[in-house]
Amino acid sequence: MGRPTKVQPVRTGNSRRDFFKRSSAGAAALVAAPALLPMGAQAAVNAVFQHGVASGDPLSDRVILWTRVTPAAPKPAITVTYVIATDPALTQVVLRGTTKTNPGRDYTVKVDPVGLKPATTYYYQFTAEGTTSPVGRTKTLPTTGAQSLRMAVVSCSNHAYGYFNAYGRIAARADLDLVMHLGDYIYEYGAGQYGNVRTPEPAHEMVTLADYRMRHAQYKRDADSQAMHRQHPLVAIWDDHEITNDGWKDGAQNHQPGTEGDWNARVAVGLQAYYEWMPVRPANGNLRDNHRGFAYGDLADLLMLEERLSARSQQLTTAIHPTAFGAGFATTDPGYGDPSRTLLGEAQETWLINRLRTTPARWKLLGQGVMFAQLKAPGTDQVKDPGLYFINGDQWDGYEPARNRLYAAIKGDATNAKVDNLVVLTGDIHSSWAADLHPNPYNPSVANGGYDKATGAGSLGVEFVGTSVSSPGVDTDTTGGVAGAIRFYNPHFKYVQLTRRGYMLMDVNRDRVVGEWWYVDTVASPSNVETFATAFEVRQGENRLRPSAQTPSRANPPLLAP
Amino acid sequence: MRQLIAIALLAATSAQAADLSLSGQAVNHNDKVVIDFQVAAGSTVSLWTDSWQSGLNFDPQLFLTRSGAIVNADDDGGSFVNAGAGYFDAGLQFTAAAAGSYRLVLNAASNDALGASLGDGFAYDGDTPIALASWNQPSYDFNADDQKGGFWRLHLSGVEQAAVVPEPAGWALLAAGLLSLSLLSRTRRQR
Numbered sequence: 148m149g150r151p152t153k154v155q156p157v158r159t160g161n162s163r164r165d166f167f168k169r170s171s172a173g174a175a176a177l178v179a180a181p182a183l184l185p186m187g188a189q190a191a192v193n194a195v196f197q198h199g200v201a202s203g204d205p206l207s208d209r210v211i212l213w214t215r216v217t218p219a220a221p222k223p224a225i226t227v228t229y230v231i232a233t234d235p236a237l238t239q240v241v242l243r244g245t246t247k248t249n250p251g252r253d254y255t256v257k258v259d260p261v262g263l264k265p266a267t268t269y270y271y272q273f274t275a276e277g278t279t280s281p282v283g284r285t286k287t288l289p290t291t292g293a294q295s296l297r298m299a300v301v302s303c304s305n306h307a308y309g310y311f312n313a314y315g316r317i318a319a320r321a322d323l324d325l326v327m328h329l330g331d332y333i334y335e336y337g338a339g340q341y342g343n344v345r346t347p348e349p350a351h352e353m354v355t356l357a358d359y360r361m362r363h364a365q366y367k368r369d370a371d372s373q374a375m376h377r378q379h380p381l382v383a384i385w386d387d388h389e390i391t392n393d394g395w396k397d398g399a400q401n402h403q404p405g406t407e408g409d410w411n412a413r414v415a416v417g418l419q420a421y422y423e424w425m426p427v428r429p430a431n432g433n434l435r436d437n438h439r440g441f442a443y444g445d446l447a448d449l450l451m452l453e454e455r456l457s458a459r460s461q462q463l464t465t466a467i468h469p470t471a472f473g474a475g476f477a478t479t480d481p482g483y484g485d486p487s488r489t490l491l492g493e494a495q496e497t498w499l500i501n502r503l504r505t506t507p508a509r510w511k512l513l514g515q516g517v518m519f520a521q522l523k524a525p526g527t528d529q530v531k532d533p534g535l536y537f538i539n540g541d542q543w544d545g546y547e548p549a550r551n552r553l554y555a556a557i558k559g560d561a562t563n564a565k566v567d568n569l570v571v572l573t574g575d576i577h578s579s580w581a582a583d584l585h586p587n588p589y590n591p592s593v594a595n596g597g598y599d600k601a602t603g604a605g606s607l608g609v610e611f612v613g614t615s616v617s618s619p620g621v622d623t624d625t626t627g628g629v630a631g632a633i634r635f636y637n638p639h640f641k642y643v644q645l646t647r648r649g650y651m652l653m654d655v656n657r658d659r660v661v662g663e664w665w666y667v668d669t670v671a672s673p674s675n676v677e678t679f680a681t682a683f684e685v686r687q688g689e690n691r692l693r694p695s696a697q698t699p700s701r702a703n704p705p706l707l708a709p
Numbered sequence: 710m711r712q713l714i715a716i717a718l719l720a721a722t723s724a725q726a727a728d729l730s731l732s733g734q735a736v737n738h739n740d741k742v743v744i745d746f747q748v749a750a751g752s753t754v755s756l757w758t759d760s761w762q763s764g765l766n767f768d769p770q771l772f773l774t775r776s777g778a779i780v781n782a783d784d785d786g787g788s789f790v791n792a793g794a795g796y797f798d799a800g801l802q803f804t805a806a807a808a809g810s811y812r813l814v815l816n817a818a819s820n821d822a823l824g825a826s827l828g829d830g831f832a833y834d835g836d837t838p839i840a841l842a843s844w845n846q847p848s849y850d851f852n853a854d855d856q857k858g859g860f861w862r863l864h865l866s867g868v869e870q871a872a873v874v875p876e877p878a879g880w881a882l883l884a885a886g887l888l889s890l891s892l893l894s895r896t897r898r899q900r
Contacts, residue, residue, distance in 0.1 A: 211851075223796040224785030224848075245819055247785070247848035249796035251763060257851040422852040429852055 194219075195278040198364060199373035200271070202285035203381040203426030205325060206441070207265035210285050210380055213426035215367065216254045216275045224249050227256050227275040231263070235270050235282060235706050253360050255423040265290045266444075268705035281373075284708035285380045286324055293444030296655040297322055297701065299379070300514075302329040302386070302574020303615030304366070308342030309670025311371035313616045313650045316667065316677045318374035320652075322701035326379045327449070327653075329574030330386025330516045331618065332425070333366050335401065342618075344671060352391075354407050359420035367424060371673075377708050381426055384437060384451045386516040386575055390417040393541050395459040414456055433457065438495050440502055447655055448508035450499060452515040458492020463540040468532055470524040475536025478547065486548040490517075496549070500556040503566045509657055509687065513571045517542040519550070520582035520610050523589070523636055535589065535636055542575070554586040557607050567688055569608030570660050572653070578620040579651075579664050580612035581642035581683045583691050588639035600638035603691030611662040611683070613651035614644070617670040621645035641683060641692045649677065654698040659686045661695045726752055729871050732760070732862035735767065735817070737838035738846070741831065742815040742861060746871035748805040753867050756813065757790040757800035760862040764855030767841050768797040768848045770821075771863075772814040777826050784818050791864065797848060812874075815863060819847050 198215040205211075216225050224247050231242040241263070248256045256273065263269065266289035273280040299317045317326060334341060337351040348365040349358050366372060387393055390413065393400035398410050407413060418434050421427075430439040436457035441449040465481050466474035476483065491499065503511055513519075521544055523535035537544040544550075559565035571584065583598065583606035590597030598605040614620065621629055622645075630643040642664075649666035661684040668676040684695035726749060733742060748754055758769045773781040783801050787794025790802050797818070812827070820833040841859045849856040865871050 223788045226784075245847050247768070247797065247818075249785075251796055252850060252852075259851060419852075429854070434852075 195276045196280040198367040199376055200280050200283040201376035201426040204428040205288050205380045207288045207290045208263050209259050209261045210287055211259050211426045211428055212271050214256045214273045214280055218276055225275055227273055229273045231269050231271045235709055253423050263287050282708045283377045289444040291444055293446040296324055296443050296447050298325045298327055298653050299323055300327045300572050300613045300651040300653055301616050302613055303331040303577050303618040305334045305342055305618040306366050307345050307347050309344045309617035310673050311369055311616055312667040312674050314375040315371035318378045321707050322704035323379050326381050327514050328381055328383040329514055330384050331388040333362050334388045335391045356416035359417050363420050363424035383427055387455050389421055390414055394455045395461045445507045447510040447512050448506040449512050454490050454516045459490050460488040463545050468536045469527040470536055470538055472524050472538040475538045477536055488546055489549050490546045504563055511569045517575045518573050518612055519543045519571045571610040573612040577615035577618045579614045579644040581692055582610040583639045584608040584610055606691035608690050609685045609692050614649055617648055659684045661698050726867055728866045730864045731873055735859040735861055738817055738844045739820055739833035739836050739838055743874040744813040745874055746868040747810045748868050750808045753804045755790050755802045755866040757787040757794045757864050758798040759793045760860050761795045761797045763795055764850055766858035766860045767856050768818045768846055769799050769815055769861055770818045771799040771801055772822055773801055774812045774827050779822055779825055
């Protein structure tokens with residue numbers, strides 16, 4: 148095909164040092180290897196900023212800058228200064244500022260300096276306790292004339308399950324505008340409960356404020372995470388694991404009120420730590436609802452959704468039809484057709500539909516947590532229980548009346564035009580999927596409002612689902628047999644891959660959106676090896692997927708932060 | 710007139726080395742609260758705020774002056790002076806070598822002094838006043854959008870007497886009041 152299928156790892160002067168920094172055996176290696184001692188000294192110097200720097204939620208005139216100060220001894224207050232420049236050496240200074248932090252904020256620092264120029268790369272650095280932080284790089288959004296958006300999309304970064312090699316590869320890409328994290332940035336589990344490559348801190352499931360803070364701190368000490376955050380602004384939403392598994396408005400599968408206390412209290416402390424430790428801007432005056440939009444000029448509208456804590460109804464508990472993937476449920480099951488069940492809640496749904504209808508942007512990119520496309524499997528006993536059943540009630544399948552309301556808006560009506568160029572970006576399920584979107588893709592008759600899998604006719608939009616950074620998929624599907632079976636029963640999927648870890652690279656211009664899947668070779672150990680897997684694209688006005696090819700990197704990207 | 714003020718001061722506080730507290734409401738980001746107090750020789754004086762209240766109110770700082778010269782300043786040392794102070798409360802502690810009077814300026818961080826004397830002014834003096842309720846103080850908590858309250862409270866331990874010095878507008882009111890008093894007495898005398 149002439150396509151590169153493998154990118155050689157970048158060899159740089161400090162890669163060996165980086166390797167040891169990333170290795171859990173790093174401390175032992177240092178003791179055994181005197182030649183590496185300077186790194187130990189450097190680590191000591193950077194103790195104050197041991198959690199790195201980060202930026203996020205860029206707008207055209209501001210971007211959030213984040214760090215965390217670790218004082219040698221507890222202090223009531225710490226003064227932190229920051230500088231923003233247009234060059235990595237910080238000589239062309241555009242802004243200086245001062246803020247403070249205290250133990251009540253877990254010594255985290257978050258500023259939102261205003262007055263920056265649009266579509267501009269900036270470099271920044273913090274100073275506190277007589278020490279300077281690493282230099283970070285970030286970028287503001289464009290206002291007009293944007294012709295290109297290039298970003299990485301990640302989700303499901305489970306520290307215990309493996310190394311964040313995908314973050315490391317993303318950090319090495321100098322030509323990205325931003326990184327979108329679609330949730331499960333941290334995981335709540337205790338040691339050995341979900342992954343044993345690395346030991347979580349604390350070693351038990353996080354429940355209290357101290358637990359959540361400690362877990363965030365551990366993730367922010369990861370070298371690959373630090374590298375990614377240092378180079379790119381993040382646009383993040385949470386999914387469930389930032390609090391606990393399969394959360395909804397009033398509870399979660401992995402929340403036991405008897406032993407873990409009040410749900411709302413747990414959400415409050417989990418979110419307190421989240422806002423302290425993440426480079427995100429609170430939205431809507433309600434910390435449990437972080438849905439927000441980012442206008443990338445008139446090229447794309449990034450619509451980030453909240454699907455867990457503000458309004459989600461409880462998952463259906465009516466799955467009674469045995470399938471190869473566990474109990475499934477049918478549209479005729481009790482509760483299924485209840486239109487009051489919601490994923491977004493009325494206010495967010497209204498906001499989303501209004502924005503889809505009115506945005507001047509060519510592309511509507513939905514950043515959201517759970518798969519929008521239908522996923523069905525056949526009943527195990529096709530004699531007694533024939534048909535296909537939804538197998539994951541935690542995704543949009545469990546909220547079909549709510550999903551159909553969005554489809555109705557996309558289709559348009561007598562007073563509202565059809566919504567074109569909808570691209571849904573999704574995380575959550577630790578595997579890679581590309582789908583045409585249709586309210587009932589199982590109906591093959593386009594003449595009767597159905598969907599034609601061969602031509603894509605009838606499709607109303609597309610969905611790209613990125614795999615996990617490290618959380619496990621269906622890793623036993625080494626032959627692709629399971630993925631193939633899923634595609635057989637679900638005609639709208641153009642790509643299903645269940646075993647690989649990595650990230651998506653989205654390349655957007657005015658004519659098309661290309662989604663590329665990039666996989667790392669392992670998460671069991673630090674590695675720089677990544678592989679291009681495949682690419683699909685959607686062209687302006689077509690609302691359906693086509694096979695695509697790897698997009699070229701941008702020429703002369705801004706320098707990476709040192 | 711000087712005597713009348715002294716009486717007013719005494720009414721506002723109490724005499725002899727005592728533990729006093731003063732409080733009030735600041736309105737704008739560059740407001741300055743000026744407090745005069747007197748100490749006896751050898752007194753250990755503690756000054757601290759406890760009004761920050763985890764961000765309910767603005768983050769205060771203190772400038773201690775003697776004869777117009779700034780002799781000490783603090784932003785966040787309140788909790789070292791008294792356990793009742795919060796992380797961003799201010800505090801100062803000193804032992805007075807000789808008896809005398811001091812002037813204390815309480816304002817919002819980071820409205821820092823521009824020089825070694827009060828006459829040099831403060832960083833925000835030239836700013837158009839911004840209401841504290843709508844001001845993002847440099848130290849505010851971005852996640853909580855806090856420090857929007859204007860309440861301030863200062864505790865003074867080991868001082869003899871203390872009072873808030875009225876702002877120029879306050880002096881004008883006082884002068885007007887005194888004028889009417891003297892007019893009244895003159896009228897009475899004329900009777």
